[in-house]
Amino acid sequence: MKVDPKKCVGCGNCVPVCTMGAIHVNGVAEVNEDECVECGTCRRFLRIEGLNPTFVRLVRAVLAAFRLQYRAPLDVCPTGALYQPDLTWPRIVRKSFSDPTTVHAETGIGGRGTEEIKTNDVTGRLGPGEVGIVVELGRPGLGVRFKELQRFSMALAEIGAVFEKNNPVTHLMTDPNTGQLKEDVLEEKVYSAIIEMKTTVERVPEFLSVINRVGKSSPTVFGIAISAKCGPNGEIPYIEAVAEAGYELSLNGKTNLGLGRRANP
């Protein structure tokens, strides 16, 4: 994202909206391009009033002379100073991972992950005895560079993680057997990116142990999620395995009700 300095009147409304805290005002707003993840939230959130910048500056100067101040409503950019420049590789991965209104070219899916258990009743992605594990790096609110994500993916590949082929992170891997990512994306920062894999219930403690070990030195934060197909009476198969690994299950989560079916079985 960029700010047109000719249009910006320095109202500062874009500063708190930025998900990465990458905007500051120095007379006019400036975007720290290295920290910006191209999520586009600032531009979507702020309504454009379309006022003439010279007029706004003049009014503010007159008001200031009388020790008065005019503050634009919080969700307004008075002059429409924010704009999205065309992005090229590798910076464009920032947008495809961070902006929920974009679709990944590789997977055709919006967002950062896949359908995972949301459609498991139809796709059968996770069968009996299988468990899905997800590590979402950078969320909430801090972001992650792919070089950090690679530390996790390579460590997990070492213990034989099978990465979800439709996940956009997997598409950035030069070799899913090693978890290594394309060299030119390593310094790119995104709001969050998800490593998605499946294993067996028995191996859950081993996977969580590796994630724990790598995560101890992480500069950012990450969330872990676990999913599975339930037993015939709705039993959750991974409760003991998670406890054995020393983790606590959340109170809330997603429940797939099993009401879906294939259109052409």
Added chain:
Amino acid sequence: MTNTLYRQGTRENLKGDYVLFVHPAKGYNSEGCEPKLQQFLKICLKYNPVNIGSEADLKKPGVPRTFEEKVESVMNTGAAAAVFDNLDSLKKALKEVKEADLGISTIITGLIDEVDQVCREAGITRHSVEHHLGFHGNTRRLAPQRVLEINSMCGHGCVSFKLVSKMIEQVKLGLITPKKAAQLLAKPCTCGVFNPARAEILLEEAREKGEN
């Protein structure tokens, strides 16, 4: 389209937060599913959701629309979701969604044990579940719990820590009402799974407790 898994909170305040959504499976039942997604949202609208959303909202971001307009603009890709702030509405909506037999994967995000009970009452045995195991790593960099509770209600985390903190501050100073602040906080969430009713309660609590 929706990532409702990381919603933070206490058992008590999560009792006002249920997301009911349908998700077509690409390549299995997504073709021509638009009428079913519309039907789903129309059913949900009868039971006073506090928010709704669909993939179409991601394709046309920033266009203010009523719930009814959102229903009309549904596309045959991605999910459609409705957020309820009470269990009674969720139960009624689920009952009718089940009777409609849409054939599309239907998911509820909420307290796992409570949702299981709702399913059993509706004659449904849950198929699959997903839990989160918390946030880890450099958690010292995270915002306070109250901020996380509000931030995590956005499916893609687009409600920034700073915006939440600013709203808490403005509510405390009496510059904005909790209701208006909650509406503003819902705005960055393009997929429509943010719960403004719960946000309003959380902001009021923050004001009462003098939190920053």
